[in-house]
Amino acid sequence: INQEMREYNANLAKQNREAKFKPIQATSKSKTYVDKDIRREFFENFLKAEQEKGTDIWDILQKLNKINKVDINV
Template sequence: MNVVNEIEIQRDKDEIKEKKFKPIQITKKSKTYDIQADEKFKEFYKFIKTEFDNGKNIFEILEKIAKTKVDKIA
């Protein structure tokens, strides 16, 4: 009987431990993907591609970007 009582006591302790567990609620502050930045980059890429297709070199394109103040960081 003593062994049975010990097993029941241990089982009760295990159940109490399981009941005490409560998951932590968190809020994620970081953002992994920004679709707007991606769209700005695509527009910037299209601009550079059309300028190259029109026969301009990189320095002329950079001059034009500096004059029009295009957001280069997009």
């Protein structure tokens, strides 16, 4: 039995020396994060909704400018 164990260990050691690490090459096709300007998107949707209701957008922009939230010069 000892001879068999020695042979087994010798074969195992030989296999370990010969076997090199081969990394798996994988690519992901999903996006976990999409870079969006959430504030801009919200503001554009807000203005569109207000415009559809008939609200004057210029008045809204002037009010926001008074409280320093929007630069209407841009």
